[in-house]
Amino acid sequence: MTATPTYDVVGVGNAMVDILAKVPEAFLAETGVTKGIMQLIDAERAIALYAKMGPAREVSGGSAANTIAGLGQLGSRAAYVGKVKDDQLGAIFAHDIRALGVHFATPMTPRSAEGHETGRCMILVTPDGERSMNTYLGVSEHLGPDDIDEALMARTKWLYLEGYRHDGALSLAAFDKAIKACKAAGGKVALTLSDPFCVDRHRDEFRRLVREDVDLLFANEHEIVSLFQTSSLEDALDLAKTEVPMAAITVGPAGAYVINGARMVHAPAAPMARVDATGAGDMFAAGFLHGIARGRNLLTCGTMGCVAAGEAISHIGARPETDLKDLFARFGLD
Amino acid sequence: MTATPTYDVVGVGNAMVDILAKVPEAFLAETGVTKGIMQLIDAERAIALYAKMGPAREVSGGSAANTIAGLGQLGSRAAYVGKVKDDQLGAIFAHDIRALGVHFATPMTPRSAEGHETGRCMILVTPDGERSMNTYLGVSEHLGPDDIDEALMARTKWLYLEGYRHDGALSLAAFDKAIKACKAAGGKVALTLSDPFCVDRHRDEFRRLVREDVDLLFANEHEIVSLFQTSSLEDALDLAKTEVPMAAITVGPAGAYVINGARMVHAPAAPMARVDATGAGDMFAAGFLHGIARGRNLLTCGTMGCVAAGEAISHIGARPETDLKDLFARFGLD
Numbered sequence: 085m086t087a088t089p090t091y092d093v094v095g096v097g098n099a100m101v102d103i104l105a106k107v108p109e110a111f112l113a114e115t116g117v118t119k120g121i122m123q124l125i126d127a128e129r130a131i132a133l134y135a136k137m138g139p140a141r142e143v144s145g146g147s148a149a150n151t152i153a154g155l156g157q158l159g160s161r162a163a164y165v166g167k168v169k170d171d172q173l174g175a176i177f178a179h180d181i182r183a184l185g186v187h188f189a190t191p192m193t194p195r196s197a198e199g200h201e202t203g204r205c206m207i208l209v210t211p212d213g214e215r216s217m218n219t220y221l222g223v224s225e226h227l228g229p230d231d232i233d234e235a236l237m238a239r240t241k242w243l244y245l246e247g248y249r250h251d252g253a254l255s256l257a258a259f260d261k262a263i264k265a266c267k268a269a270g271g272k273v274a275l276t277l278s279d280p281f282c283v284d285r286h287r288d289e290f291r292r293l294v295r296e297d298v299d300l301l302f303a304n305e306h307e308i309v310s311l312f313q314t315s316s317l318e319d320a321l322d323l324a325k326t327e328v329p330m331a332a333i334t335v336g337p338a339g340a341y342v343i344n345g346a347r348m349v350h351a352p353a354a355p356m357a358r359v360d361a362t363g364a365g366d367m368f369a370a371g372f373l374h375g376i377a378r379g380r381n382l383l384t385c386g387t388m389g390c391v392a393a394g395e396a397i398s399h400i401g402a403r404p405e406t407d408l409k410d411l412f413a414r415f416g417l418d
Numbered sequence: 419m420t421a422t423p424t425y426d427v428v429g430v431g432n433a434m435v436d437i438l439a440k441v442p443e444a445f446l447a448e449t450g451v452t453k454g455i456m457q458l459i460d461a462e463r464a465i466a467l468y469a470k471m472g473p474a475r476e477v478s479g480g481s482a483a484n485t486i487a488g489l490g491q492l493g494s495r496a497a498y499v500g501k502v503k504d505d506q507l508g509a510i511f512a513h514d515i516r517a518l519g520v521h522f523a524t525p526m527t528p529r530s531a532e533g534h535e536t537g538r539c540m541i542l543v544t545p546d547g548e549r550s551m552n553t554y555l556g557v558s559e560h561l562g563p564d565d566i567d568e569a570l571m572a573r574t575k576w577l578y579l580e581g582y583r584h585d586g587a588l589s590l591a592a593f594d595k596a597i598k599a600c601k602a603a604g605g606k607v608a609l610t611l612s613d614p615f616c617v618d619r620h621r622d623e624f625r626r627l628v629r630e631d632v633d634l635l636f637a638n639e640h641e642i643v644s645l646f647q648t649s650s651l652e653d654a655l656d657l658a659k660t661e662v663p664m665a666a667i668t669v670g671p672a673g674a675y676v677i678n679g680a681r682m683v684h685a686p687a688a689p690m691a692r693v694d695a696t697g698a699g700d701m702f703a704a705g706f707l708h709g710i711a712r713g714r715n716l717l718t719c720g721t722m723g724c725v726a727a728g729e730a731i732s733h734i735g736a737r738p739e740t741d742l743k744d745l746f747a748r749f750g751l752d
Contacts, residue, residue, distance in 0.1 A: 135513075138517045139518060141475055142510060143476070144473065176476060183474075184473060185471045
């Protein structure tokens with residue numbers, strides 16, 4: 085063990101700016117967008133889809149970045165690693181995360197570089213509050229081992245890895261480097277599975293990572309079932325008890341289950357209106373990690389996750405719009 | 419008179435992307451921002467202020483552009499003239515206005531051009547719902563006569579001019595060219611005063627324009643008093659009756675007065691919660707012009723203005739978030 089860690093959580097993921105628009109239900113079929121999931125799209129498709137979308141708003145996003153932004157707002161000491169270009173969207177991303185006190189120093193791809201720009205995610209929100217995500221990764225795809233600062237990884241209690249990052253060719257090497265540096269200094273590793281289809285694309289790699297390196301697994305019901313290929317959520321939860329030291333599994337309006345060895349704790353969902361599901365999982369992880377980094381009990385951690393997720397679904401966009409600290413206080417969470 | 423006009427309204431103004439953030443009241447004093455008005459800032463100040471701001475959201479803005487966007491959403495035939503650069507913020511601006519069916523074909527400043535980028539306005543929203551605007555004009559400052567397509571100006575019922583545009587050196591020549599082409603084809607000219615301090619900076623020019631060319635004047639109580647330098651709103655309204663064929667004067671929570679020769683009609687404010695005043699005046703103009711272009715009576719036009727303004731103040735940001743057509747139907751306005 086080294087000296088006291090500087091950070092509670094360091095996150096690694098796809099740095100993105102979200103482009104959010106409300107669309108009628110029929111728009112998804114007309115444009116060939118699959119509802120409720122994240123689809124990777126190329127630059128050509130991104131241009132075509134954007135041309136068909138209505139007016140939008142832009143808000144910094146990225147799954148792990150949203151989580152880290154939430155932790156920053158809660159007063160956790162947090163840092164983020166993800167790749168943007170030195171363009172206008174990159175400047176917006178960097179501003180928004182640093183403005184919450186988060187350390188963000190991943191080298192930007194120079195403005196003069198040919199090719200990809202800062203990544204963006206076109207999020208189509210249907211009247212039922214579901215979001216369908218269309219991600220053009222841009223330069224975020226090229227996060228590699230050179231972007232991992234081992235000294236940073238050795239200075240955090242928790243390393244938080246975004247499952248989506250498995251879609252990048254260099255990302256496994258980057259993850260390995262980050263995990264080794266973090267664990268060698270006594271830190272722990274958390275992983276979010278991100279998306280059932282992402283799990284499908286990289287199941288073997290996820291299984292190995294969970295078994296060998298992960299101390300805390302975040303997933304929703306669909307992702308955990310996809311990971312373990314079980315026929316029911318119950319079977320997947322049982323497997324989680326033996327495969328990973330701790331797991332926090334969200335189950336939509338039913339809240340979340342926190343698994344720790346033989347123990348399983350249920351945390352109820354917070355009573356918020358559902359406007360837009362974007363960022364619910366990301367904010368659950370923020371609330372939960374905030375609690376764990378402070379040594380709170382499992383029920384408190386799970387409830388912190390559910391309240392932060394509730395805030396995210398109560399408005400359009402993933403990043404918090406109310407002060408999460410005030411919200412936690414109102415729910416008696418500290 | 420030429421053939422039937424193609425457009426109900428063509429707007430000319432500063433093309434902007436808004437960067438909106440909630441701030442505590444004390445932030446304004448700490449950063450030297452004057453509350454409730456629009457301040458022009460240079461690139462250096464823009465960078466310094468952005469660095470101090472919290473996380474923000476980006477939404478297309480620009481005063482006349484907001485009005486034209488509202489008209490597009492209402493189903494009026496609308497076009498917009500304003501200058502952006504071929505950069506990411508310029509692409510966002512162009513997308514958002516075209517997605518509402520608005521014709522927007524002002525030549526973009528090429529990406530390779532040195533110097534200014536697409537303009538932006540940092541809008542600080544305090545807990546009382548007031549907004550304090552800090553505008554870096556960027557390339558929008560350089561809108562000149564070459565950007566005015568006389569054929570477009572000859573094809574509209576109404577030309578709508580943004581007062582803020584008086585801050586640009588070439589804008590008066592651009593306005594003159596647009597007005598001449600519009601009037602020669604039988605079109606009419608509307609002007610919004612935009613801001614009492616903008617009126618202060620260019621009072622003589624505004625007075626001449628109102629007297630000689632303007633058929634419909636938009637202003638709030640502070641702007642009309644500043645224009646005519648009277649000691650009371652009543653005196654300013656009396657002067658308006660003789661100086662301009664028609665005027666629509668907003669008076670905050672008291673609604674609006676519509677002046678047409680000796681007639682003065684009062685339209686009440688719509689019963690919406692005040693969250694953020696950004697865009698209230700712009701949306702008033704959208705609702706009013708939508709009515710006038712359809713030949714509705716003055717009370718209907720004024721109420722359309724007040725309902726559209728009410729929508730704008732009920733959420734953060736200037737552009738409509740509810741369908742204005744549905745909203746007008748609910749208020750019995752068609």
